[in-house]
């Protein structure tokens with residue numbers, strides 16, 4: 229697909245392991261009709277080896293469109309097979325993870341962020357994915373890792389991958405990864421954000437599309453990134469930890485679409501129908517109530533009653549008579565005032581005014597192509 233036809237989503241919710249599961253995506257979609265949703269990363273090997281049980285990993289309800297499958301892997305055969313197996317589920321895009329620093333992922337050979345050291349392989353992997361699917365493909369990466377953190381090295385990666393494969397869209401988590409044993413959580417906090425690298429990519433690769441990611445905490449800041457020229461913005465933790473205040477503004481404030489008009493109570497009523505229908509359907513009593521309630525822990529963020537609600541939730545998880553999501557809500561929602569449950573989303577919270585201040589003044593010098601041996605993808 230030519231870049232002129234391809235527009236990345238203005239707003240997407242990041243892939244997050246153990247967080248952006250089917251349950252989270254269900255409630256996210258009730259709140260926002262326009263946000264693009266990413267799956268958690270799924271290893272290509274898992275998809276290939278779970279062929280008898282694929283629905284558990286890949287199935288989603290049609291309401292979840294637009295939805296992107298993120299895969300991880302370092303074996304071209306498995307990446308090809310996984311892509312073919314995923315095709316029948318109808319994902320809207322397939323994304324390759326080149327950003328995960330987890331020792332479980334990056335520590336075992338070339339996988340996750342370590343793939344950034346082997347752009348030739350990433351080019352091959354992306355060609356293999358594209359050859360096995362009809363939907364657009366994209367790469368999610370960091371701006372570098374360890375000492376490989378110069379702007380030129382980032383550009384070499386982008387240049388090679390986009391020259392060797394039909395990849396036109398890159399999601400840039402705008403901090404490098406440190407593979408010195410710090411935890412994945414610290415790897416999302418300690419390396420500084422360098423938005424200037426992201427904006428320099430827009431200048432130096434006008435034929436490609438880039439989504440900015442990392443440290444963007446609310447819809448006001450998403451709009452600030454877009455005003456600065458970003459093609460798309462991906463938000464991770466804020467869309468989970470502050471679910472309602474983030475996602476309930478997306479349709480109106482980013483897409484200019486009408487508000488759904490839903491209150492939090494109405495969102496929970498819809499989610500309850502889903503939750504009670506899916507309870508126990510994976511076997512071994514999973515998903516259980518705790519699995520289904522977990523994505524809601526950021527739903528009442530900073531509201532009166534939030535802490536009491538969480539304490540009641542912890543207690544309710546132990547109660548023998550709480551066997552449905554409905555009974556869970558009846559037991560716990562008394563902690564939340566009606567004014568919170570029945571009001572519409574509050575005004576758009578203001579973001580940090582200085583987030584992209586002077587970013588244009590900080591841009592690194594333009595990239596000069598150094599890799600002459602690259603054979604350009606036709």
Ligand SMILES: Cc1cc2nc3c(=O)[nH]c(=O)nc-3n(C[C@H](O)[C@H](O)[C@H](O)COP(=O)(O)O)c2cc1C
Pocket residue numbers: 242243244245246247268269298325326327328368401416441442443444462463464465466
């Ligand atoms: C719990 C958690 C799990 C994550 N899992 C993934 C993953 O599976 N794939 C991936 O590319 N990034 C993963 N990330 C990184 C996010 O996609 C995102 O790049 C990062 O959180 C920075 O964005 P933020 O500052 O908006 O949260 C994860 C982040 C968190 C918090």
